[in-house]
Amino acid sequence: MKLTLQIWRQRDTKDPGHYETFEVDQLDVGMSLLEMLDRLNEQLVHEGKEAIAFDSDCRESICGTCGVNVNGRPHGPRPHVTSCMQRLRSFRDGETVRIEPLRSGAFPVRKDLVVDRSGLDRIIAAGGTVALPAGTAPDSDAVGVGHDQVERALDFAACIGCGACVSACPNGAAVLFTGAKVAHLSMLPIPAIEKVPRAEHMVAAMEDEFGPCSQYGECALVCPQNVPLTAIAFLQKERLKSLLHPRV
């Protein structure tokens, strides 16, 4: 298999950046998108050139480190699959493929395909936490939780924080990400104790760095974990409640 790759190169955050074209052939359709980049990088280093910088770690779709836009689509052509699990069999032989970083105003490019997603960490730090020091937790069997309730919480807790939702959104909103955390923690009895201040603080941190939601729903279409779009409604509901409550 043969592909023409147009890959975004950018020296550092200040560099305006540009696309560079590479022809790669003798590809195996079973290779992952990132293994193709590995191979290209080996070739570049052999030629004395700098490797294309890109992020990845677990390479089994759970750590959320990887993520590139492929032909304008976060993670790649196969929906709900991280870049590391995208296989070349999704492409046509001879196709031109454009690979660029997860684009978003909130994700400055550090180099080539590497972006800074620390804004997401700041949303969590603002309130996606539980004020409970080590050792002080009550017996977890003493506080019962329904079977379906935890399963529902897990649908939201499954978010891998890859940022694809932000990149897919025309406004660069992080509401699916934030809503997923708010929903997850509100559904569990002990974390739910803080749900009012949590929503308020997380939304404030989110609005500091990310765009507003216009309900396009693009975010859920690319989410590798299929985080339900209802996370957004959840966020709006919790936020309304937090506005009704006096500050704590």
Place this chain on the structure above:
Amino acid sequence: MTNSTLPNTATAMTTPPPPSAAPGVMVGSQLNARIPDGDPETAWLRRRQEYRVVNPANRKKFTVAVVGTGLAGAGAAAALAELGFEVHAFCYQDSPRRAHSIAAQGGINAARARKVDNDSLYRFVVDTVKGGDFRGREAEAYRLGQESVRVIDHMNAIGAPFAREYGGALATRSFGGVQVSRTYYTRGQTGQQLQLSAYQQLMRQVQAGTVKLHPRTEMLDLIMEDGAARGVIVRDLVTGEIHAQVADAVILATGGYGTVYYLSTLAVGCNASAAWRAHRLGAYLGNPSMVQFHPTCLPVMTPWQSKTILMSESLRNDGRMWVPLKPGDERAPGDIPEAERDYYLERKYPAYGNLSPRDISSRAGKEQIDSGHGVGPMHNATYLDLADAIKRLGANTIWERYSNLLEMYRIAVGEDPMQVPIRIAPNTHYTMGGLWVDYNLMSSIPGLFVGGEANSSYHGANRLGANSLLSASVDGWFVLPYAVMDYLAGRLGQARPALDSTAVLSAFERAQARTEALLQVRGTRTPAEFHKQLGNYLWEGCGLNRSDKSLKTAIGQIRALRSEFWQDVLVTGKGLGVNQTLEKAGRVADFLELAELLCVDALDRDESCGAHFRIEHQAAGEAVRDDDHWMFASAWATTAPLDFATNPTLRFTRHAEPLHYTNIQPARRNYQ
């Protein structure tokens, strides 16, 4: 037997540690692991009573550097910050949430023993110690079981949505090698949920200003003053700048080093660098050759494959493993009639069959592949066939049971496992070995603590499934806070090294020189090429099966490869800015040294135990231990000039920590 009475029998080595079968190895001293005397069941309680505490008003005066933000590191950093200490937390990923703990699937054990299936703390300890084939510490297994109760409660309270029964109580499942049900889980993503919960608590302290977070930062060296650890030298992976962080104590929680084999179930960034640099500065390395291989990984499908994804072992409940009887049979699996198939596990181990333990199943699979029976395009796998189960239980039931795994397989391989048998192969998974620590999790360098998979505690020669999420959590949340505070209490009023002290400058210069040296070789082979080659040598020489011959061959190959590396490695780009080729080169350079010691340890340990399988010591395919001579943990010292920018000759000394069993008597495993 109850274990409340004080034990009166103790089993220990009957003879002093034997001389080494590995050429050039020096036999060192016997180590004291500072385990409290007396009943191991009450040891932890008694030790906690002895520990000193630091007055809350004084805690701000102490700085602790925590390297690693997995379950062990995030837990320790958050807990110490909650207590009021100043913490600096480091990880190489762009966010602390992404540590490889996130990839664990199956679950976490706990000795809560609420049901009437007759589980108990004692049974947990027996399973852990037996699972480790009597090469781990009994008192630590007790601590693991005792603290497991608080781990579950804490994780539950901070947001881990553990599976629940319809009545609301925590649900459990059974896991390999255990007859009771004590594994807590969140679907097939337990590690993710525990890791995210720990990460959130870490971020809470970051928000509070008590933890200073350094993501995308790699530890390169350890600052030592007067023989004690007093900080770390790190490289900012974005700017490329190298800087020093002084501290009163350092915690390494940098995870496992299975990536030394190149292919493994670990993340591609997992590395041994922090641990290995600390080792070169004097921290002993415990049982480095004790590595667990997992029988059901996705096989290698292209020469470019960068890792082997784990397929949960649970599939073996319904899948039958087989290979064609005829070597090199190229027919599609469906075209091979029943009579021409070899269900090798059922044939060799009729009692346990497809559910034989991990190491036995892994070795049996490799034996088939090596003898030419391997299947798939690269002839490097065996079949795990669900067809009989689908016929018996129906496709719906099977799909419901394993849908997430089967879907992952479908995406990765492009075949439908409901129609065609799954191809699997054994691969590297978990390192029981790691930096040697005493019972207080302190290494042989004062002030340097090690938690989680990075240390060699708890698991002996083989880790029981679902016990390592537990050990990382216990270390982080419920051991290190006590032990580190005790250590700091003894340092009240003492200063940290100044940034321009010799201690800091010498470490800084070492790290700087190493980085420059790697950039200057300008040879012809990439770091990844060296890494792959090293992986092949290790897999053949020190993998599932080890022999005197294979290990000696591997040692020679590794030494030669290391000297080629320092003459021929090619790193493009510069030291400043993002340079992933440089990062990789540094990690591979350390792997090339660690790999030699891994083989030396395996050659030295002239017995089989747990995952360490010396073909010279077996009975019907089972590991045969030699308790008379080898009932001790090896703790290795490496002596070589302290220069990380060249390829010095490494000299090894094996120290020994004798192991004592009081409540549990050593016995031999039998699965036939």
